[in-house]
Amino acid sequence: MAAQNIKPLRDVVIGKYDQLRTRERVVLDIDGKEVGVYFEGDEVRAWLNVCPHGGGPVCQGKIMPRTVHNFLPGGKSGGLGHHESERNIVCPWHGYEFGILSGEHPIKSDVKLIAVPVRISDGDVILSV
Numbered sequence: 843m844a845a846q847n848i849k850p851l852r853d854v855v856i857g858k859y860d861q862l863r864t865r866e867r868v869v870l871d872i873d874g875k876e877v878g879v880y881f882e883g884d885e886v887r888a889w890l891n892v893c894p895h896g897g898g899p900v901c902q903g904k905i906m907p908r909t910v911h912n913f914l915p916g917g918k919s920g921g922l923g924h925h926e927s928e929r930n931i932v933c934p935w936h937g938y939e940f941g942i943l944s945g946e947h948p949i950k951s952d953v954k955l956i957a958v959p960v961r962i963s964d965g966d967v968i969l970s971v
């Protein structure tokens with residue numbers, strides 16, 4: 843079996859948390875890899891800018907409240923609505939949606955964005971790429 847050429851992760855400081863969190867998202871190119879970094883409340887997540895559906899630039903899609911199907915008492919449909927707090931990233935190519943915090947498709951939980959390790963240390967936002 844051939845040895846695999848796996849590079850170790852390295853930390854990249856992308857900026858100050860207090861400044862970056864004023865934007866809900868930044869998309870960066872780091873060594874040829876595009877990464878979307880999302881600030882949601884006090885949480886931060888980073889996802890590879892490659893949609894698991896067809897390779898589209900998912901992190902450049904709109905951010906929208908998660909769509910929910912409302913039901914009336916008795917089980918009748920109350921139509922579609924939006925979740926009060928959960929928001930999704932909508933891929934611009936075919937509209938697949940992914941939770942900002944979970945990276946999961948709302949129905950197909952095995953279809954997920956690829957996480958990039960991110961942390962905050964001494965006020966810096968640091969990606970491991």
Ligand code: FES
Nearest residue numbers: 893896898933936
């Ligand atoms: S490539 Fe993203 S929904 Fe198809």
